[in-house]
Amino acid sequence: MEVIIHPTAEDVAARAADICCDALNKNPALVLGLATGSTPLALYAQLIRRHQAGQVSFRGVTSFNLDEYVGLPPSHPQSYRHYMHTHLFSQVDIDPARTHVPDGMLENPMDAGPAYEAAIRAAGGIDLQVLGIGANGHIGFNEPTSALHSRTRVKTLAEKTVTDNSRFFQPGEFQPRLAITMGIGTILEARRIVLLATGDGKAEAVANMVEGSVSAMCPASALQFHVKTTVICDRAAASRLRMRDYYQFVLAQQDALTARFGLR
Numbered sequence: 001m002e003v004i005i006h007p008t009a010e011d012v013a014a015r016a017a018d019i020c021c022d023a024l025n026k027n028p029a030l031v032l033g034l035a036t037g038s039t040p041l042a043l044y045a046q047l048i049r050r051h052q053a054g055q056v057s058f059r060g061v062t063s064f065n066l067d068e069y070v071g072l073p074p075s076h077p078q079s080y081r082h083y084m085h086t087h088l089f090s091q092v093d094i095d096p097a098r099t100h101v102p103d104g105m106l107e108n109p110m111d112a113g114p115a116y117e118a119a120i121r122a123a124g125g126i127d128l129q130v131l132g133i134g135a136n137g138h139i140g141f142n143e144p145t146s147a148l149h150s151r152t153r154v155k156t157l158a159e160k161t162v163t164d165n166s167r168f169f170q171p172g173e174f175q176p177r178l179a180i181t182m183g184i185g186t187i188l189e190a191r192r193i194v195l196l197a198t199g200d201g202k203a204e205a206v207a208n209m210v211e212g213s214v215s216a217m218c219p220a221s222a223l224q225f226h227v228k229t230t231v232i233c234d235r236a237a238a239s240r241l242r243m244r245d246y247y248q249f250v251l252a253q254q255d256a257l258t259a260r261f262g263l264r
């Protein structure tokens with residue numbers, strides 16, 4: 001795993017935007033995996049600014065979001081379809097017909113997973129997957145004890161996730177306990193992964209993911225099996241990593257190579 005530590009959350013977003021824009025400019029037909037939550041908001045704001053400045057286009061892009069709540073229609077302000085429309089899709093030139101979010105409104109939600117897996121396969125797989133990480137180590141809604149080879153399916157949210165996300169819902173408002181999420185096995189098939197983590201609330205999860213044992217108790221630790229994952233975190237999220245100095249040294253070497261040969 002490549003670990004990049006930046007001073008602030010804004011720097012994290014800028015670095016992630018560099019990687020996304022570079023990939024989009026190299027491959028205008030990129031298949032992009034997208035995440036929701038508060039962490040990627042600054043990344044999406046950067047991508048919109050760069051799009052407005054004419055530096056990047058999403059015209060040929062196909063996107064797949066990680067997850068969606070069961071029981072929230074796309075028009076619901078807390079649905080992830082609504083989030084993506086508001087914070088990215090409506091502000092760039094992406095073709096809405098090529099944006100995919102799992103369907104949380106099927107009569108039988110268990111049908112959503114296989115359909116989503118088939119759509120990802122039909123698109124040729126995900127080239128670049130953007131991820132956040134839950135304070136409990138989840139990626140997508142793959143909560144602790146999720147199978148490390150799991151596929152897109154219905155997942156019951158952990159109490160910690162329900163509590164963490166309750167800030168987005170009004171008091172007394174229906175908050176789903178079920179979600180459709182790409183599985184860990186699905187995520188691991190992305191050709192490249194960029195995981196963003198900011199704030200000290202993520203410090204323990206980041207340390208477990210990067211330096212802990214691979215364990216279903218920290219689903220993100222499965223990324224240790226992935227050959228091209230970049231973890232970008234701010235100082236607070238990196239504060240419990242033991243090998244920070246090493247990562248900074250590696251980054252200096254990488255930056256020197258990038259300055260000479262361009263981003264890989």
Ligand code: PGA
Pocket residue numbers: 036037038039040131132133134135138139140
């Ligand atoms: P957050 O969520 O960005 O809102 O902290 C991250 C996640 O749960 O994956």
